Amino acid sequence: MDIFVCIKQVPGTTEVEVDEKTGVLKRDGIDSKMNPYDLYAVETAIKIKEEKKGEVTVLSMGPPQAAEIIGEAYMMGADRGALFTDMKFAGADVLATAYTLSQGIKKLGNPDLIICGKMTTDGDTAQVGPEIAEFLDIPHVANVKKILEIKEDSIVLEMDMPHTIEIVDVKLPCLITVEKGIYQPRLPSFKRKIATKDREIPFYSLKDLDDHDEMKYGLDGSPTQVKRIFPPEANTDQEIWKGSGEELSERLVDKLGELKFL
Amino acid sequence: MAKIVINQKKVINPQELIKLCPFAAIEYVNNYLTINAACKMCNICIKQGPEGVFELVEEQVEAIDKDKWRGIAVYVDHLEGDIHPVTMELIGKAKELAAKINYPVYALFMGHDIKDRAKEILHYGVDEIFVYDQEELKDFRIEPYTAVFEDFINNIMPSIVLVGGTTIGRSLAPRAAARFRTGLTADCTILDVQENTDLDQIRPAFGGNIMAHIHTPNHRPQFATVRYKIFSAPERSEEIHGQITYCTVESEKLVSKIEVLDIKKKEREESIEDAEVIIVAGRAIQKEDDLSMIYELADLLGAHVATTRPLIEAGWADPRKQIGLSGRTVKPKLIITCGVSGAIQFVAGMNNSECIVAIDKDEKASIFGVAHYGIIGDVYEVIPRLIEKIKANKVNVEDMAYASTN
Incomplete structure (x- = not known):
């Protein structure tokens, strides 16, 4: 079975601030770890490989330093990887990102199964996976909780819905996005680290893709644009109370009564 | 370029x-x-x-003709005909936006055996609801649902499409948006519209630490998803002025490579998203046993108990009780946070609550930036006394009630 996993490098922390006057993002340090949700996707792929044989390929779009997370996936047991990196991919929104990755997937082969994490911790959109599936014209199932069976030409999954669990049989090739907790991600092993340290991480740019049209990538290929960024508003209509535990609890009881919660 | x-x-x-x-x-x-x-x-x-x-x-790109696109469409989110309340919230917002630019509000309702439910939507002030009632649409499967979305957009050409940020919406909206190669902004918390019909989409980014104002200047339709409990639903009106239009898509277009084998009901869990009053336990709670005072307070107020992430990680509560960007978004009438410092990830999941009471001993805690009533005090000092007083209060009321009946 040929399995592809899409992964992303995200900031090590989401502790960022905006300078209120200039609207500039104060963020020192750079992208630095694999999106935690992607670890579950990589683990799922390796689990399937162990059971059914096959090959696991990880791919990512990002700056050159994102090669680090491909190396990390090698240490978990991925067989090959690729990084799609080009100044022309810069400023990509959901659509342009999904299109670039779908082109990247076509470049690398014809996978039976594509696995994505539930979402990223920096974008929080959870929408790139379904858009990749659309561009590849294959079915997708989001919120996969469990893989029940892998058959010759289909895969049986548990999909997590708010009040139900749906058991679905999806024909291959397909794309799934997996919930955290589907499997416990393994730690990169030292043995594999040594074994994979010289393994190549190929870089591809726009000219390596089938579709060379610059207008479909990066900022130009992004229908949505960020007009401005600003810090979240604080509530201005507020009261601050100080005092002893006795005084504070007394006031709160009165207030809750006044607001008709008691 | x-x-x-x-x-x-x-x-x-x-x-x-x-x-x-x-x-x-x-x-x-x-x-x-x-x-x-x-x-x-x-x-x-x-x-x-x-x-x-x-x-x-920058090279100038050719501008699209925005006048070809008109109206605001809301996707009716449902499971087997049970309409998700986020739908009404989106209709409320759609009406507000539509009034500014004189647009109609449409609803798109697809499924099987749903005809009877369509009328209900009209009570919330939709001008026209498009109903696709076909057997192939019984279960949510991505290809047929996207095909219907495509048919609807091609025929009606709405300028704006709003979809609930539910399990289905988060799967369907990106698929439909990609089909039209247009923009989609996920989890918007503020929406507004410009005179030129551009949708102002504001959403938290970087885990809620900053807000991003996003627009879709040269593509239509403009897709946005919004989570449940961000906007308010309009009052249900007795009168109906809108109309129902039935549509169909040829069966050949509704084929799917997905087969639903079984649907298992989950045990109905108490959902904090539907709670009217929530008490939140934060990191100032020192040990698991101390949660008992939080539960006692919740009992007295008829409230649900929720927590912040550190307590979930400590294994003290079910992950479904977590509020925040990586948990649930809540919008209760009253929320009392107990020893919560107010990390921005947490605040993003509750700052639309109608009344926020925060109790924490750290004067500088960021929770006080969003609280309506900021109580600077130790939870161990305040809460036990609060419980005592509420109990005493109740006894008094009961005594009075007892006295008055005798």
């Missing part, structure tokens, strides 16, 4: 220029300053850098 061009002749202090970029996208290699793929096109280097070093070069 919009790109940032560097005027190498004006580069004087390259090391200083490198520091301009928060994404480390500026490199200095072989006495040459370049921008690599880490660039997010945020233009900070242009705005903050010395005059003329960084320059934005």
Whole structure:
């Protein structure tokens, strides 16, 4: 079975601030770890490989330093990887990102199964996976909780819905996005680290893709644009109370009564 | 192609220029300053850098005819005909936006055996509801549902499409948006509309630490998803003025490679998203046993108990009780946070609550930035006394009631 996993490098922390006057993002340090949700996707792929044989390929779009997370996936047991990196991919929104990755997937082969994490911790959109599936014209199932069976030409999954669990049989090739907790991600092993340290991480740019049209990538290929960024508003209509535990609890009881919660 | 061009002749202090970029996208290699793929096109280097070093070069793209697209469509989110309340919330927002630019409000309702339910939507003030009631649409399967979406958009050409940020919506909206190669902004918390019909989409980014104002200047339709409990549903009106239009899509277009084998009901869990009053336990709670006072207070107020992430990680509560960006979004009438410092990830999941009471001993805790009533005190001092007083209060009321009946 040929399995592809899409992964992303995200900031090590989401502790960022905006300078209120200039609207500039104060963020020192750079992208630095694999999106935690992607670890579950990589683990799922390796689990399937162990059971059914096959090959696991990880791919990512990002700056050159994102090669680090491909190396990390090698240490978990991925067989090959690729990084799609080009100044022309810069400023990509959901659509342009999904299109670039779908082109990247076509470049690398014809996978039976594509696995994505539930979402990223920096974008929080959870929408790139379904858009990749659309561009590849294959079915997708989001919120996969469990893989029940892998058959010759289909895969049986548990999909997590708010009040139900749906058991679905999806024909291959397909794309799934997996919930955290589907499997416990393994730690990169030292043995594999040594074994994979010289393994190549190929870089591809726009000219390596089938579709060379610059207008479909990066900022130009992004229908949505960020007009401005600003810090979240604080509530201005507020009261601050100080005092002893006795005084504070007394006031709160009165207030809750006044607001008709008691 | 919009790109940032560097005027190498004006580069004087390259090391200083490198520091301009928060994404480390500026490199200095072989006495040459370049921008690599880490660039997010945020233009900070242009705005903050010395005059003329960084320059934005844009080629004009042909503008689309926005007048061809008209109306605001809301996707009716449902499971087997049970309409998710986020639908009404979106209709409320759609009406508000539509009034500003004189647009109709449409609803798109697809499924099987749903005809009877369509009328209910009209009570919330939709001008026209388009119903696709076909057997192939019984279960949510991505290909047929996207095909219906495509048919609807091609026929009606709405300018704006709002979809609930539910399990289904988060799967369907991106698929439909990609089919039209248009923009989609996920989890918007504020929506507004410009006179030129551009939708202002505001959403938290970077885990809620900043807000991003996003627009879709040259693509239609403009897709946005919104989570449950962000907007308010309009009052249900007895009168109906809108109409129902039945549509169908040819069966050949509704084929799917997905087969639903079984649907298992989950045990109905108490959902904090539907709670009217919530008490939140935060990190100031020192040990698991101490949660008992939180539960006692919740009992007295008829409230649900929720927690912040550290308590979930400690295994003290079910992950479904977590509020925040990585948990649930809540919008109760009253929320009392007990010993919660108010990390921005948490606040993003509750700051739309109608009344926020925060109890924490750290005066500088950021929770006090969003609280309506900020109580600076130790939870161990305040809560036990609060419980006592509420109990005493209740006894009094009961005594009075007892006395008055005798």
